[in-house]
Amino acid sequence: MAQQLIPADDFLKLTLNNPLGLAPFGFTLANGIEVKVWDSGVISFEPAGETTEDVVLSCGVHGNETAPIEICAAIVQDILTGRLAVNVRLLVLFGNPPAINAGTREITENLNRLFSGHHSKGAGLINPERQRAKALEQYVTQFYQGLPVTNNVMRNRSLYDLHTAIRGSRFEKFAVYPYLHGKPWRQAEFTFLAACDVYTVLLMQTPASTFSYYASNEHGANSFTIELGKVKPFGQNDMARFAKADSSLRALICNKPVKSGAFDHSQFNMYQVYRSIIKQTEDFKLHFADDIENFTSYPLGSLLATDGNIEYRVEQEGEALIFPNANVAIGQRAMLMVVPSSVIDNLQ
Ligand SMILES: [Zn+2]
Structure with a gap:
């Protein structure tokens, strides 16, 4: 064999x-x-x-x-x-x-x-x-x-x-x-x-x-x-x-x-998920360049995406986006928003 x-x-x-x-x-x-x-x-x-x-x-x-x-x-x-x-x-x-x-x-x-x-x-x-x-x-x-x-x-x-x-x-x-x-x-x-x-x-x-x-x-x-x-x-x-x-x-x-x-x-950049943005309509649209890099962040209030009447703006200092994809099916995650985090209080 x-x-x-x-x-x-x-x-x-x-x-x-x-x-x-x-x-x-x-x-x-x-x-x-x-x-x-x-x-x-x-x-x-x-x-x-x-x-x-x-x-x-x-x-x-x-x-x-x-x-x-x-x-x-x-x-x-x-x-x-x-x-x-x-x-x-x-x-x-x-x-x-x-x-x-x-x-x-x-x-x-x-x-x-x-x-x-x-x-x-x-x-x-x-x-x-x-x-x-x-x-x-x-x-x-x-x-x-x-x-x-x-x-x-x-x-x-x-x-x-x-x-x-x-x-x-x-x-x-x-x-x-x-x-x-x-x-x-x-x-x-x-x-x-x-x-x-x-x-x-x-x-x-x-x-x-x-x-x-x-x-x-x-x-x-x-x-x-x-x-x-x-x-x-x-x-x-x-x-x-x-x-x-x-x-x-x-x-x-x-x-x-x-x-x-x-x-x-x-030495580490630690992040945790702040929110997951789910595509709800066919009108879902990302408001930044297609080739945006993961972990890019924008100033507070910046418009990130729209979905019909819904607007998604930067809500947290240091909030960064990862895995943006407007082409997912309705009900699927179109983008993940993350914020700086730490492991100090629960580390072994
Ligand atoms: Zn993969």
């Missing part, structure tokens, strides 16, 4: 040649790492020695976000060819293979709005993205539950869902830290983000239908959506811009300390 991979050692190619599914198979590498292909875009690595970390890396949840796909594909390839040691249990996921093939964000529905059971709400599992969201949840569950938590070995679960944004950003890289339901934000995670060159963090205050919230809420994983820069076609990414994220993820996989100093709150 290993022959399917060994000639090219190219799991991404195997995935994209079989976007709708792959029969599971497995093999053991010369260094003792047990490799299992679970499905198209789903591959796990289990080292022979004892581990304490269960790490999930995901990319391609949005099919046209190529840089993270290239980073993860290279990591998988380096593991398969014995160039990268694995000292954690590792699951690597290429989220939406048909959309990667199509070079589009999605085929019919935004995969990153379908987790925590949202795939089965309303009309149910009516399209491949809904079916994939459900399958990815099952794979993550199976992976985290693959080794039971015992009294003497504390296992640490993490999930890093890697993305690139559609538009430029005032802060090129940023992470979304899912709502923790009052549990403390984790200092060690901020130092890991800093090692990845991510110093802007959006601290969520409500549940979400994202993959990262799912892993955090359902599995207690240290989990993040990480936006690594702007979307570019395959082969056109300046990989030097992602070098720190790449080397930190590789250090994590080897279970080596990442290169980062002590946590320093002043």
Whole structure:
């Protein structure tokens, strides 16, 4: 079975040649790492020695976000060819293979709005993205539950869902830290983000239908959506811009300390959501340039958007906008407004 991979050692190619599914198979590498292909875009690595970390890396949840796909594909390839040691249990996921093939964000529905059971709400599992969201949840569950938590070995679960944004950003890289339901934000995670060159963090205050919230809420994983820069076609990414994220993820996989100093709150731009602006009519209109950067802010009172008779103006000092998109369906989020925040009062 290993022959399917060994000639090219190219799991991404195997995935994209079989976007709708792959029969599971497995093999053991010369260094003792047990490799299992679970499905198209789903591959796990289990080292022979004892581990304490269960790490999930995901990319391609949005099919046209190529840089993270290239980073993860290279990591998988380096593991398969014995160039990268694995000292954690590792699951690597290429989220939406048909959309990667199509070079589009999605085929019919935004995969990153379908987790925590949202795939089965309303009309149910009516399209491949809904079916994939459900399958990815099952794979993550199976992976985290693959080794039971015992009294003497504390296992640490993490999930890093890697993305690139559609538009430029005032802060090129940023992470979304899912709502923790009052549990403390984790200092060690901020130092890991800093090692990845991510110093802007959006601290969520409500549940979400994202993959990262799912892993955090359902599995207690240290989990993040990480936006690594702007979307570019395959082969056109300046990989030097992602070098720190790449080397930190590789250090994590080897279970080596990442290169980062002590946590320093002043290095970070922390934000929290102030309001979510929902498109209510077909007349919804954004009142700024189409290529506006994420985290842009305007003076108090500035007109941001209109929706029929409704006007949205800047209400808070430092209020900044992210993910503006007037083309969403009615009832969907057209823009998120965020304000400066802090983790000092609830940090572990
Ligand atoms: Zn994305």
